[in-house]
Amino acid sequence: MSAEASSYPTDRPAATEQERLARVALSLLGEPGETKMTALVAELGAVHLHELLLGETDIEGLHTDVAARLAALDPARELEVADRLGVRFVVPGDDEWPSQVESLAGAGALHDRGGVPLGLWVRGPHRLDRLERAVAVVGSRAATTYGDDVASEIAATVASAGHVVVSGGAIGIDRAAHRGAVSADAPTVAVLACGADRVYPQGHKAMLDHIAATGAVVSEAPPGWAPHRIRFLARNRVIAALSHGTVVVEAALRSGALNTASWTGRLQRPLMGVPGPVTSAASSGVHEQIRLGAMSLVTCGADVLELVAPAGERLVEPRRGVDTERDRLSTRRRQVLDAVPAAAAAGTDSIARTAGLGVREVRGALEHLETVGLAEHVDGGWRLTDEGRH
Amino acid sequence: MPYASTRTVSLHGAIGHLVDVQADVSPGQSGFAIVGRPDQSLREAGDRVRMALVNSDFPWPATTRRLTVLLSPADLVKRGPHFDLAVAVAVIAADGQVPRSALTDVAFLGELTLDGGLRCVPGVLPMVLAASARGVRHVFVPEPQVREAMMVPGVTVLGMRSLAQVVAELNGEVVPEAPPVPGLSSSRLLTWRGEERLEEVDLADLRGMPDAKFAAEVAAAGGHALLLSGPKGSGKTSLAERIPGLLPDLGSEESLELTAVHSLAGTLEPGDGLITRPPFSAPHHDASKSSLVGGGSGQVRPGEISRAHAGVLFLDEFPLFRHDIIEALRQPLESGDITVARAEESVTLPARGMLVLACNPCPCGEWTAEARTNKCGCSAARRTSYQAKLSGPIVDRVDISRYVGALRRDQHDVFEPEEPTAAVRARVAAARARQAERYVDCSWRLNAHTPGPFLRDRWPLTGAGQKLLDDDLYGGGLSSRGAVRVQRVAWTLADLRSVATGRDVVPGVAEVAVALQLRKAEPVALSTARRRAAG
Numbered sequence: 001m002s003a004e005a006s007s008y009p010t011d012r013p014a015a016t017e018q019e020r021l022a023r024v025a026l027s028l029l030g031e032p033g034e035t036k037m038t039a040l041v042a043e044l045g046a047v048h049l050h051e052l053l054l055g056e057t058d059i060e061g062l063h064t065d066v067a068a069r070l071a072a073l074d075p076a077r078e079l080e081v082a083d084r085l086g087v088r089f090v091v092p093g094d095d096e097w098p099s100q101v102e103s104l105a106g107a108g109a110l111h112d113r114g115g116v117p118l119g120l121w122v123r124g125p126h127r128l129d130r131l132e133r134a135v136a137v138v139g140s141r142a143a144t145t146y147g148d149d150v151a152s153e154i155a156a157t158v159a160s161a162g163h164v165v166v167s168g169g170a171i172g173i174d175r176a177a178h179r180g181a182v183s184a185d186a187p188t189v190a191v192l193a194c195g196a197d198r199v200y201p202q203g204h205k206a207m208l209d210h211i212a213a214t215g216a217v218v219s220e221a222p223p224g225w226a227p228h229r230i231r232f233l234a235r236n237r238v239i240a241a242l243s244h245g246t247v248v249v250e251a252a253l254r255s256g257a258l259n260t261a262s263w264t265g266r267l268q269r270p271l272m273g274v275p276g277p278v279t280s281a282a283s284s285g286v287h288e289q290i291r292l293g294a295m296s297l298v299t300c301g302a303d304v305l306e307l308v309a310p311a312g313e314r315l316v317e318p319r320r321g322v323d324t325e326r327d328r329l330s331t332r333r334r335q336v337l338d339a340v341p342a343a344a345a346a347g348t349d350s351i352a353r354t355a356g357l358g359v360r361e362v363r364g365a366l367e368h369l370e371t372v373g374l375a376e377h378v379d380g381g382w383r384l385t386d387e388g389r390h
Numbered sequence: 391m392p393y394a395s396t397r398t399v400s401l402h403g404a405i406g407h408l409v410d411v412q413a414d415v416s417p418g419q420s421g422f423a424i425v426g427r428p429d430q431s432l433r434e435a436g437d438r439v440r441m442a443l444v445n446s447d448f449p450w451p452a453t454t455r456r457l458t459v460l461l462s463p464a465d466l467v468k469r470g471p472h473f474d475l476a477v478a479v480a481v482i483a484a485d486g487q488v489p490r491s492a493l494t495d496v497a498f499l500g501e502l503t504l505d506g507g508l509r510c511v512p513g514v515l516p517m518v519l520a521a522s523a524r525g526v527r528h529v530f531v532p533e534p535q536v537r538e539a540m541m542v543p544g545v546t547v548l549g550m551r552s553l554a555q556v557v558a559e560l561n562g563e564v565v566p567e568a569p570p571v572p573g574l575s576s577s578r579l580l581t582w583r584g585e586e587r588l589e590e591v592d593l594a595d596l597r598g599m600p601d602a603k604f605a606a607e608v609a610a611a612g613g614h615a616l617l618l619s620g621p622k623g624s625g626k627t628s629l630a631e632r633i634p635g636l637l638p639d640l641g642s643e644e645s646l647e648l649t650a651v652h653s654l655a656g657t658l659e660p661g662d663g664l665i666t667r668p669p670f671s672a673p674h675h676d677a678s679k680s681s682l683v684g685g686g687s688g689q690v691r692p693g694e695i696s697r698a699h700a701g702v703l704f705l706d707e708f709p710l711f712r713h714d715i716i717e718a719l720r721q722p723l724e725s726g727d728i729t730v731a732r733a734e735e736s737v738t739l740p741a742r743g744m745l746v747l748a749c750n751p752c753p754c755g756e757w758t759a760e761a762r763t764n765k766c767g768c769s770a771a772r773r774t775s776y777q778a779k780l781s782g783p784i785v786d787r788v789d790i791s792r793y794v795g796a797l798r799r800d801q802h803d804v805f806e807p808e809e810p811t812a813a814v815r816a817r818v819a820a821a822r823a824r825q826a827e828r829y830v831d832c833s834w835r836l837n838a839h840t841p842g843p844f845l846r847d848r849w850p851l852t853g854a855g856q857k858l859l860d861d862d863l864y865g866g867g868l869s870s871r872g873a874v875r876v877q878r879v880a881w882t883l884a885d886l887r888s889v890a891t892g893r894d895v896v897p898g899v900a901e902v903a904v905a906l907q908l909r910k911a912e913p914v915a916l917s918t919a920r921r922r923a924a925g
Binding site for chain 1: 600604761762764766771774799801802804806912913914917
């Protein structure tokens, strides 16, 4: 491993070289996140599984040409190539391994994807073991200007509060999320469906380069792999697993962001949704999840912080509308106010009769109403001021 | 026969009437009379002309004979000191000192001084335009206004310094020397740093706001009325100031119209040529009604709404404008011209600027619905009356409504350079060129001015697009006036799309959907607002 190309320190606890090479080889063998593979690794261990597969043992229906394919691989060379691209391979046992992804072991499968990743390919200085309170901000690629605005506000706010923002590096909400975090000069993590060395979409080169220089670009797929559609499903599971909670900003009823939301639910971590206009198709998926009680409704970064910060910290004061002078009146004084005419002034006696209260009390109340500017004394009687009429 | 006739122009708004000035010198009781509805300044012409003649060594016939000057047509009120030159030449010609044959095809514009010098007069350009339209081929104007008069094609302009020069020229004699004539508005005493500020601001100075910038581009491309609402300091004014920059240079017709308006207003500098850049006019909400829509005593002066013709009329905090002013804007918004009615006459001026309105949530601009963040000090009554104007008749005539939120650092996308004004202007110009081609045989130039029936019959939406619009109209989401406005904006979106793709796009579902969102202040798809980013 050449020291200049990689920021991966070699002087700290790490998985054995054998373990790492076995996991590289296995991850080159099939699609990222395939349940069969992740389950077998969980059951047998990567090194043992690797040996068994090399011995051409047909285990539970993995293809029999596996041994030949596996033998043709040179995992050490793959690591060297990755290293030259500035990409390191983080595996369980490494100091940097983000232990929160282990929860995937008990989170079942969706679309035949599931389980703990064999390892994560990482480009960028931010260590994956420093993501304890990371927040995923995801949503539709077909975002609206509203979603773009809210997502970047949320990302900027949570990033300023010290939470790393995780997203998928895609257009739309993902871009707004990364942009918001960058505006707070905070590291952000982009989890890609293609290799961590690749740029997809092409228009995001400047942004992904910036993230790789200040945060981390992460993928379960080895370097060089293309962004096949199927890989997004596995990718979504990694976004959810790396993060302490997930915010969905704009997702239509069929949106990949809801896949990320499902994984967050399965991992039993805070799942939040930003509402849009009820007429907006772009928010319909979020609305449905909120309606079903699966998501907590959040409207801004502060709301998100309340849910992802340690319990009891960063609580949001319950919001209330602006008090008017009328709101501050006692009920009996409001009764008097209702009896004061708007146009022609009326005498205290007449107001008292209308209000159904005693004259003495009404006289006091009227004086108070005058003090706060709701009623005025004219022509020997009382009437409402402009302010009192509203 | 001791009789001669010259011609000049009487202005009523931007309409110029050719006026015959006939002078008759007959035997009889000596004296001078001017008839044919002259106004006060014109009655004084007799005195100015007499002194000018005498001091230029011409005899004043009224000392020995009866001199009558008749202005026709008789039903028109004639006003303005620029009649002096025409009266003087008519008198000299009637006295036989200038051949009457030299007066055909000629018009005279200019005020006289007592020593026979010529003085500049306001409104030379519209007067020469009117004269040219009625077949006049030569005009005499005060020398500093030659450039203004020469903007009219097909007219020979003769710039003169004195009455003696004019007479010599008419007689084909050597033109005598005369002292130079000062310009109209005494030349500018005051210049200040930053007065050219609006020409220097660029769209790229504004960070973020993709939604509002997109709206500004669409509004500029089709000439649509735009409403920007949002809290104080969110960049509404900064954006509005940059909209004239998005507009292409004025076409020759618009340029002449606008220059004529400024000539009438007396705001045209002698050194200025045709105005070629779209104007920006931002009257304050304290402005009087006549300064806004036009009026004044005597000659009707064009108001801000006319001075923004072919440019941008920006009403910042428009709910603070007086009710009668807002009412007065309704008619010009629909018709593209403004009629100022007086007891004696009614004057029509062009007023086809693009309207940009801005408003805050309340008069002080600080109101928010939530107690913790609310810093508003306005009374409930003031706030209600402010917000009531947001549903008034003017807002119903707005094509594009946008909410501009408070500025935040995270809105700025550091990975994508902000687009400069010039790039947007190129697209706007191309979209406007498509409209000019489409409406070549029409009386309007832009989508925003296309009458509803024409849109229905000649330039319909696609079937599916029309259905989407009808669903909204019959579903109660839109007024029928609103539906026409949506259709106009859909055409502008199609024009911009055509420019981007190089194909001829007819507005369909996609354009109608976005036009509806723009009209109803709903968010638009990010890919639409940032279309250039998507390619």
